[in-house]
Amino acid sequence: xxxxxxxxxxxxxxxxxxxxxxxxxxxIHTGWFVLIVPLLLFVYFAAHFPLQxxxxxxxxxxxxxxxxxxxxxxxxxxxxxxxxxxITGIGFLVIxxxxxxxxxxxxxxxxxxxxxxxxxxxxxxxxxxxxxxxxYVFWEATSVSSFLLIAYWYQRKRSRYGAQKAMLITVxxxxxMLLGFLMLGSAAGTFSIREIIGMKEAIVNDSLFIPAMxxxxxxxxxxxxxxxxxxxxxxxxxxxxxxxxxxxxxxxVKAGVYLIARMTPVFGGHMSWFWIIxxxxxxxxxxxxxxxxxxxxxxxxxxxxxxxxxGLIMSLLGIGSLALHTNYEAQAMLFSGAIxxxxxxxxxxxxxxxxxxxxxxxxxxxxxxxxxxxLGGLLNLMPVSFSLTIIGGLSxxxxxxxxxxxxxxxxxxxxxxxxxxIDQWVILLxxxxxxxxxxxxxxxxxxxxxxxxxxxxxxxxxxxPHEAPFGxxxxxxxxxTLVLVIFFFPNLISYSLLEPxxxxxxxxxxxxxxxxxxxxxAWHGFNAELIMTIGIVVMGTLLYKTYKKWSDIYYxxxxxxxxxxxxxxxxxxxxxxxxxxxxxxxxxxxHNYLSYIFTFVIVVVGGSxxxxxxxxxxxxxxxxxxxxEYLLAASIAVSAGFVLFVNSRLTxxxxxxxxxxxxxxxxxIFRAPDLALTQLVVETITTALFLLCFYFLPKLxxxxxxxxxxxxxxxxxxxxxxxxxxxxxxxxxxxxFKPISHFFLNSxxxxxxxxxxxxxLVDFRAFDTMLESVVLFTAGxxxxxxxxxxxxxxxxx
Amino acid sequence: xxxxxxxxxGVLFAVAVYLMxxxxxxxxILGTIVLSHCVHLLLMTMARLKQGAAPIMGExxxxxxxxxxxxxxxxxxxxxxxxxxxxxxxxxxxxxxxxTDDMDEMKGEPDDEQ
Numbered sequence: 001x002x003x004x005x006x007x008x009x010x011x012x013x014x015x016x017x018x019x020x021x022x023x024x025x026x027x028i029h030t031g032w033f034v035l036i037v038p039l040l041l042f043v044y045f046a047a048h049f050p051l052q053x054x055x056x057x058x059x060x061x062x063x064x065x066x067x068x069x070x071x072x073x074x075x076x077x078x079x080x081x082x083x084x085x086x087i088t089g090i091g092f093l094v095i096x097x098x099x100x101x102x103x104x105x106x107x108x109x110x111x112x113x114x115x116x117x118x119x120x121x122x123x124x125x126x127x128x129x130x131x132x133x134x135x136y137v138f139w140e141a142t143s144v145s146s147f148l149l150i151a152y153w154y155q156r157k158r159s160r161y162g163a164q165k166a167m168l169i170t171v172x173x174x175x176x177m178l179l180g181f182l183m184l185g186s187a188a189g190t191f192s193i194r195e196i197i198g199m200k201e202a203i204v205n206d207s208l209f210i211p212a213m214x215x216x217x218x219x220x221x222x223x224x225x226x227x228x229x230x231x232x233x234x235x236x237x238x239x240x241x242x243x244x245x246x247x248x249x250x251x252x253v254k255a256g257v258y259l260i261a262r263m264t265p266v267f268g269g270h271m272s273w274f275w276i277i278x279x280x281x282x283x284x285x286x287x288x289x290x291x292x293x294x295x296x297x298x299x300x301x302x303x304x305x306x307x308x309x310x311g312l313i314m315s316l317l318g319i320g321s322l323a324l325h326t327n328y329e330a331q332a333m334l335f336s337g338a339i340x341x342x343x344x345x346x347x348x349x350x351x352x353x354x355x356x357x358x359x360x361x362x363x364x365x366x367x368x369x370x371x372x373x374x375l376g377g378l379l380n381l382m383p384v385s386f387s388l389t390i391i392g393g394l395s396x397x398x399x400x401x402x403x404x405x406x407x408x409x410x411x412x413x414x415x416x417x418x419x420x421x422i423d424q425w426v427i428l429l430x431x432x433x434x435x436x437x438x439x440x441x442x443x444x445x446x447x448x449x450x451x452x453x454x455x456x457x458x459x460x461x462x463x464x465p466h467e468a469p470f471g472x473x474x475x476x477x478x479x480x481t482l483v484l485v486i487f488f489f490p491n492l493i494s495y496s497l498l499e500p501x502x503x504x505x506x507x508x509x510x511x512x513x514x515x516x517x518x519x520x521x522a523w524h525g526f527n528a529e530l531i532m533t534i535g536i537v538v539m540g541t542l543l544y545k546t547y548k549k550w551s552d553i554y555y556x557x558x559x560x561x562x563x564x565x566x567x568x569x570x571x572x573x574x575x576x577x578x579x580x581x582x583x584x585x586x587x588x589x590x591h592n593y594l595s596y597i598f599t600f601v602i603v604v605v606g607g608s609x610x611x612x613x614x615x616x617x618x619x620x621x622x623x624x625x626x627x628x629e630y631l632l633a634a635s636i637a638v639s640a641g642f643v644l645f646v647n648s649r650l651t652x653x654x655x656x657x658x659x660x661x662x663x664x665x666x667x668x669i670f671r672a673p674d675l676a677l678t679q680l681v682v683e684t685i686t687t688a689l690f691l692l693c694f695y696f697l698p699k700l701x702x703x704x705x706x707x708x709x710x711x712x713x714x715x716x717x718x719x720x721x722x723x724x725x726x727x728x729x730x731x732x733x734x735x736x737f738k739p740i741s742h743f744f745l746n747s748x749x750x751x752x753x754x755x756x757x758x759x760x761l762v763d764f765r766a767f768d769t770m771l772e773s774v775v776l777f778t779a780g781x782x783x784x785x786x787x788x789x790x791x792x793x794x795x796x797x
Numbered sequence: 798x799x800x801x802x803x804x805x806x807g808v809l810f811a812v813a814v815y816l817m818x819x820x821x822x823x824x825x826i827l828g829t830i831v832l833s834h835c836v837h838l839l840l841m842t843m844a845r846l847k848q849g850a851a852p853i854m855g856e857x858x859x860x861x862x863x864x865x866x867x868x869x870x871x872x873x874x875x876x877x878x879x880x881x882x883x884x885x886x887x888x889x890x891x892x893x894x895x896x897t898d899d900m901d902e903m904k905g906e907p908d909d910e911q
Binding site for chain 1: 798799800801802803804805806807808809810811812813814815816817818819820823824825827830831834835837838839841842843844845846847848849850851852853854855861862863864865867868869870871872874875876878879880881882883885886887889890892893898900901903904
């Protein structure tokens with residue numbers, strides 16, 4: 001255990017105190033007490049900052065389950081550092097914001113902060129774990145805590161629906177990822193990510209390499225809301241706004257991005273890795289941007305925007321992975337620029353999206369609605385929020401002088417590089433990226449201007465709007481300031497934060513001592529990227545102005561292709577069909593269940609009998625049969641068969657009794673005097689028992705059974721009979737082992753008994769006898785209870 | 798002898814299964830009784846029959862039949878007796894309470910599951 005371990009576990013440990021603060025100090029908002037956790041952690045991580053170029057990353061080991069190769073190893077390198085700073089930094093701001101957002105009188109704050117802390121710790125665990133299994137544990141912890149946070153207002157139906165949907169999708173992906181990890185672990189023989197990266201050459205030809213890759217991707221895509229698994233994210237917007245800002249824009253949805261980045265040294269360089277990630281990313285980018293425009297709810301708009309931006313980051317990671325491909329060694333540095341763009345945009349997105357969510361929360365708080373159709377003309381009433389929205393919104397749109405512009409330009413460079421160096425038809429990539437950016441521009445305009453300009457219609461609002469309290473504005477102001485600072489001084493973070501992160505994504509590209517060229521500048525000449533941006537502004541403005549003319553396109557889309565619809569249909573369909581299948585065979589009739597069981601016995605026992613060709617017949621050692629024994633065997637069969645055809649209680653009792661007495665006669669012939677005695681007595685008692693209850697029993701009726709059922713019953717019973725006859729014949733015809741019974745010849749010497757059977761019962765195997773008496777005793781109690789205790793339905797004694 | 802016993806046991810099995818597949822609870826109990834007879838005889842037959850004298854050491858006998866299956870069967874007889882007695886009383890009580898001996902009618906209500 002080291003300080004780094006403690007840092008990861010601190011949020012979990014702190015959850016113990018949260019209810020205490022909430023219950024004992026109700027006058028102070030619980031958030032103030034929680035605030036210290038991200039603050040401490042942020043300071044701790046910032047103390048390692050900047051990571052020296054070329055220095056070995058901080059590595060702390062702790063043995064957890066050594067026999068399974070599971071070690072709680074933590075590892076702080078450039079990539080982890082970037083994420084850890086985002087998680088703790090934005091976590092800190094979100095908690096400040098939540099203190100003003102969540103009412104301390106009306107809300108169950110202890111739940112809120114416990115879930116939030118669990119989430120924060122789990123997220124830190126994901127980004128710092130070196131062990132795949134530990135990473136998975138934290139991964140699922142984020143799924144669970146996110147589930148709890150989405151359903152924070154569990155009284156609402158939509159919250160529960162959203163939470164369930166998010167849970168189902170992310171946990172399905174998580175499971176796939178676990179499978180992928182196990183495959184990767186078995187291919188490499190270790191779960192340590194560093195060791196797996198070290199033996200990349202060895203595992204790349206393993207037959208499990210491609211399946212592991214696909215499964216890991218599935219996990220990352222579901223978590224990061226990539227197409228077509230993006231549908232959970234808009235429904236997760238039922239969570240309180242601080243949660244949406246934290247989980248569903250800055251941290252959790254980036255866990256998938258982190259995973260892809262972390263796995264790039266393992267899988268990167270493989271063409272299918274590149275294609276799948278890039279295409280899924282571009283499709284997500286386009287679809288998210290396209291769908292965002294039609295949203296009326298501001299949070300839903302931001303959710304689709306998040307989906308779209310994550311797609312952008314994803315596609316950049318895909319393109320960047322080509323730097324590791326052997327065919328593109330000459331262009332490796334060009335492709336590595338895409339990785340830089342990805343992590344830079346990841347950083348930017350966390351910042352501006354966080355602030356935008358917070359602004360939406362403020363709007364919601366101050367006007368009582370998030371519906372874009374009701375808002376408008378708030379410019380003069382909420383000037384600070386407006387400025388914040390302009391900064392965040394235009395950064396998202398990719399305009400100068402905001403940080404989004406820089407990463408957007410680098411994104412275009414990335415897709416253009418891919419087009420120039422791979423193939424002609426890859427021109428589709430920049431085109432799709434450009435179109436998506438146009439849509440992005442449009443929804444940013446919608447977001448900014450539909451909310452704040454236009455006519456002010458107070459009659460539509462639930463509250464009288466006014467500017468938010470200062471406390472609520474602190475966090476978005478800090479984030480918006482960062483957006484501006486990063487535009488003007490991007491190199492504040494480029495060498496200290498982004499370059500080490502790049503090095504952990506592309507560890508093999510550089511010779512020791514080298515560093516990536518990551519100088520970011522706002523003006524890089526008059527080139528294709530700039531023309532594209534200008535095109536976006538022109539085209540986007542045009543589309544925004546003519547929105548009414550083309551918005552019908554959204555309603556032309558067939559509902560069948562709506563993924564939410566598919567998801568709902570799939571869920572209800574699965575439920576309906578499993579219900580149908582179950583009720584088709586679980587129909588409550590004992591007869592059916594017994595038929596299944598007996599058929600199963602015939603199929604499995606008889607089938608394996610046939611398959612193993614186990615039938616053997618060897619009558620040479622058999623005992624000699626005398627004529628009266630033939631008669632006995634025949635009469636036992638006849639008297640049993642007789643029971644089948646009688647419809648009188650007395651006759652059938654006599655028939656079964658006859659079988660019993662004949663069995664005891666057989667015991668006599670087979671030289672088993674004790675058995676014969678017992679059988680005789682038991683049979684008598686059983687018959688007496690039957691006769692005792694004789695008058696209370698119903699009359700046996702002829703059963704009216706359909707012919708079909710009769711035939712199947714007959715077939716089943718004949719089948720069982722045949723199977724057991726064959727088994728009986730074969731079992732005594734083969735003689736693999738000698739019996740152990742000669743040991744019991746010593747019974748006189750060992751136990752002083754001449755009767756071997758009795759000495760076995762009470763001496764050699766007396767436990768059987770003891771428990772058998774217990775059975776008899778229990779049955780007696782059962783009979784007594786059944787007769788004595790009477791409690792009719794619904795009646796209380 | 799073992800061959801003929803195997804066939805007789807097969808017939809008993811068929812009868813027992815057929816009885817257990819019927820609707821009346823009384824016949825089902827009869828089926829279980831026959832089934833236990835089958836199993837006892839099967840156990841006996843598997844250990845080979847009439848290999849010597851009864852397993853009681855007496856004057857000058859050297860070959861005995863196998864005592865172990867006999868002990869097992871003895872245990873089994875007692876247990877199946879206990880279970881049969883219980884089943885029988887259970888059926889009797891069920892008939893008294895529910896007024897039917899038809900297993901198809903002892904199905905429970907469709908909404909009992911909640």
